[in-house]
Amino acid sequence: MYAAILAGGSGTRLWPRSRQAQPKQFADILGTGRTMIQATADRLEGLVNGDQLYVVTGAQYAALAASQLSQIPANQIIAEPFGRNSAPAIGLACIHLAARDPDAVLAILPADHVITDVQHFQIALRSAEVAAQHGHLVTLGVTPDLPHTGYGYIRSGHELSISEEADLPLFVVERFLEKPDLATATAFLAAGGYFWNGGIFVFRVDRMLAEMARQLPEMYAGLMEIQASLKTGSAAQCLAEVWPQMPNISIDYGVMEGAEFVAMAPLQAGWNDIGSWDALTNVLAQDEHQNYIARGETLAIESCGNIVYSDKKLVALIGAHDLVIVDTGDALLVGHKSQMQKVKEVVEHLRKQGHTDLL
Amino acid sequence: MYAAILAGGSGTRLWPRSRQAQPKQFADILGTGRTMIQATADRLEGLVNGDQLYVVTGAQYAALAASQLSQIPANQIIAEPFGRNSAPAIGLACIHLAARDPDAVLAILPADHVITDVQHFQIALRSAEVAAQHGHLVTLGVTPDLPHTGYGYIRSGHELSISEEADLPLFVVERFLEKPDLATATAFLAAGGYFWNGGIFVFRVDRMLAEMARQLPEMYAGLMEIQASLKTGSAAQCLAEVWPQMPNISIDYGVMEGAEFVAMAPLQAGWNDIGSWDALTNVLAQDEHQNYIARGETLAIESCGNIVYSDKKLVALIGAHDLVIVDTGDALLVGHKSQMQKVKEVVEHLRKQGHTDLL
Numbered sequence: 001m002y003a004a005i006l007a008g009g010s011g012t013r014l015w016p017r018s019r020q021a022q023p024k025q026f027a028d029i030l031g032t033g034r035t036m037i038q039a040t041a042d043r044l045e046g047l048v049n050g051d052q053l054y055v056v057t058g059a060q061y062a063a064l065a066a067s068q069l070s071q072i073p074a075n076q077i078i079a080e081p082f083g084r085n086s087a088p089a090i091g092l093a094c095i096h097l098a099a100r101d102p103d104a105v106l107a108i109l110p111a112d113h114v115i116t117d118v119q120h121f122q123i124a125l126r127s128a129e130v131a132a133q134h135g136h137l138v139t140l141g142v143t144p145d146l147p148h149t150g151y152g153y154i155r156s157g158h159e160l161s162i163s164e165e166a167d168l169p170l171f172v173v174e175r176f177l178e179k180p181d182l183a184t185a186t187a188f189l190a191a192g193g194y195f196w197n198g199g200i201f202v203f204r205v206d207r208m209l210a211e212m213a214r215q216l217p218e219m220y221a222g223l224m225e226i227q228a229s230l231k232t233g234s235a236a237q238c239l240a241e242v243w244p245q246m247p248n249i250s251i252d253y254g255v256m257e258g259a260e261f262v263a264m265a266p267l268q269a270g271w272n273d274i275g276s277w278d279a280l281t282n283v284l285a286q287d288e289h290q291n292y293i294a295r296g297e298t299l300a301i302e303s304c305g306n307i308v309y310s311d312k313k314l315v316a317l318i319g320a321h322d323l324v325i326v327d328t329g330d331a332l333l334v335g336h337k338s339q340m341q342k343v344k345e346v347v348e349h350l351r352k353q354g355h356t357d358l359l
Numbered sequence: 360m361y362a363a364i365l366a367g368g369s370g371t372r373l374w375p376r377s378r379q380a381q382p383k384q385f386a387d388i389l390g391t392g393r394t395m396i397q398a399t400a401d402r403l404e405g406l407v408n409g410d411q412l413y414v415v416t417g418a419q420y421a422a423l424a425a426s427q428l429s430q431i432p433a434n435q436i437i438a439e440p441f442g443r444n445s446a447p448a449i450g451l452a453c454i455h456l457a458a459r460d461p462d463a464v465l466a467i468l469p470a471d472h473v474i475t476d477v478q479h480f481q482i483a484l485r486s487a488e489v490a491a492q493h494g495h496l497v498t499l500g501v502t503p504d505l506p507h508t509g510y511g512y513i514r515s516g517h518e519l520s521i522s523e524e525a526d527l528p529l530f531v532v533e534r535f536l537e538k539p540d541l542a543t544a545t546a547f548l549a550a551g552g553y554f555w556n557g558g559i560f561v562f563r564v565d566r567m568l569a570e571m572a573r574q575l576p577e578m579y580a581g582l583m584e585i586q587a588s589l590k591t592g593s594a595a596q597c598l599a600e601v602w603p604q605m606p607n608i609s610i611d612y613g614v615m616e617g618a619e620f621v622a623m624a625p626l627q628a629g630w631n632d633i634g635s636w637d638a639l640t641n642v643l644a645q646d647e648h649q650n651y652i653a654r655g656e657t658l659a660i661e662s663c664g665n666i667v668y669s670d671k672k673l674v675a676l677i678g679a680h681d682l683v684i685v686d687t688g689d690a691l692l693v694g695h696k697s698q699m700q701k702v703k704e705v706v707e708h709l710r711k712q713g714h715t716d717l718l
Contacts, residue, residue, distance in 0.1 A: 299705060303694075313687075313690055315690075316374075316691070316692045317694060318692070318693075318701045318704075318705065319695035332691070334677075335662075345677075350673075
């Protein structure tokens with residue numbers, strides 16, 4: 001199995017730790033000593049070697065990715081001229097791998113996920129691989145533990161007969177569902193058979209390219225131009241010319257929802273996407289005062305429910321509740337946990353004020 | 360007129376800006392570019408020259424005081440071997456000045472006050488000087504604007520006939536009153552004729568020493584020993600021997616309350632003592648979001664009533680209310696305004712943990 005890590009996001013909702021020069025996937029958000037993209041690669045150990053690993057990222061981050069993932073050959077760090085969306089990014093990974101191994105199985109992994117149970121994660125990937133080898137486009141369906149309204153959902157259908165070859169049951173995907181409201185999400189959980197669409201996909205490269213050719217023919221034509229150029233000296237120029245014409249479309253909308261033979265393998269492995277600071281409560285341990293300390297030393301007096309991220313200094317809390325506190329060398333964020341989606345507004349303000357040093 | 364600045368406090372309630380190595384009086388707490396002791400000296404400009412100015416501070420702060428107040432001759436920075444209380448500190452200032460000018464008028468000024476109306480402050484000091492020249496021990500009585508329970512009060516009696524020589528009316532002090540409860544303080548304000556005891560005193564040195572001799576004879580004897588040693592080469596040794604025997608008593612309890620001829624000059628000059636971070640709301644301007652920015656740049660989104668002190672970094676607030684946020688190079692304090700008296704607990708914890716670098 002091969003894998004491609006998608007590392008193109010800007011991660012502004014994790015400002016001030018996530019920065020234009022070093023977005024969250026290249027930062028050690030959890031204080032583990034590993035950046036998120038390194039943790040993503042680590043999670044594949046024993047399943048996908050560095051030699052079989054690709055990264056798709058913005059051109060400005062290619063050198064950073066290479067330095068953080070020295071096990072990956074330099075020509076497998078694929079640079080997008082600028083960020084598009086997941087369909088073109090995955091297409092780019094496909095044509096690179098197709099030139100090497102046309103019917104290879106490829107796993108697509110976003111660089112900003114947190115998965116606590118690596119063993120189960122690998123079992124899910126291996127099970128998905130079974131379905132992929134049979135020609136299915138496979139998505140991992142995250143078993144939901146609460147009616148989250150921030151994720152798309154997958155409704156699973158009947159179990160596939162090829163399940164018996166895998167460690168986990170494999171299902172037909174009956175339907176992809178957009179982010180629901182709370183009542184709908186609650187009904188999903190009560191009904192059962194609904195999973196979060198976590199954005200992890202496994203497929204045979206030839207099958208994905210065939211679906212792209214059928215559903216996104218213009219994008220596919222562009223990919224073929226780029227593929228042809230890979231063997232010539234003009235690859236960079238071709239990419240620069242073709243890329244702006246790529247559709248800004250996600251793999252879910254562009255391919256998966258309309259594809260034939262879409263399967264699902266269930267993932268029950270402590271999956272989280274760290275979309276914003278308040279999401280850290282899902283992945284960090286609580287201390288005795290119900291505070292979540294991502295990094296740094298904290299002294300809490302009559303304070304609880306806070307998330308604290310400090311580069312190195314001591315943080316003292318007094319009567320502070322449900323705050324997110326993120327301290328970096330040049331910026332400090334203090335906000336209420338319930339309002340962390342507004343970090344984007346902070347970044348927008350800074351941009352308007354010309355504070356490029358802080359973006 | 361001469362003046363002595365009392366700069367012996369440790370200021371732990373303003374941690375982490377106030378530190379053992381640099382207590383609040385030597386720090387620029389208000390972000391004005393001047394430390395509190397510098398502002399105290401600045402406030403005397405035109406009234407008391409550097410040549411007539413003394414500082415009493417702990418031995419470990421003498422060099423710091425000298426460097427911050429270069430206008431003061433080095434021998435007028437008086438070092439206490441260790442912090443005692445205000446009566447011995449003032450006694451020390453008195454014997455130094457008495458050797459130079461026995462019936463000089465001396466003003467005693469704590470180094471951690473904020474006074475916004477310097478002109479009126481100087482008028483009050485000049486008026487107090489008139490009474491002091493007539494032999495009164497004078498205290499400045501701060502006109503109260505709220506029933507504060509954190510200050511002692513002064514009850515004024517009849518106006519002195521010598522008032523006509525001064526710009527402000529001068530009163531006999533009828534009584535010193537301890538910190539009242541809220542009901543009592545409210546009654547004081549309703550009755551009128553009550554003032555806060557702000558700890559600023561003006562007196563003739565011979566009069567103060569005579570009162571010390573009468574009311575604190577042992578302390579006076581110690582002071583006389585020290586005074587005699589000043590003309591010899593053994594001053595430092597004498598001070599080190601005598602100082603530990605000095606009573607740990609305030610000038611209020613030890614002298615003023617039992618003294619004869621105690622007068623009061625009213626002070627209505629925007630007086631504040633910055634005893635804790637929440638007190639900054641009294642002296643800092645509010646921005647359009649009712650936030651008080653002592654230092655640094657702040658970006659506030661749906662946040663109000665916060666006090667922000669940042670050395671240099673940008674502070675972004677989101678949905679934060681009534682917090683005190685103090686950021687220094689090595690420590691960050693985030694607390695609710697109503698609980699700032701607990702900063703002392705933080706310092707105590709750090710001491711127990713052996714975090715001497717942060718004290």
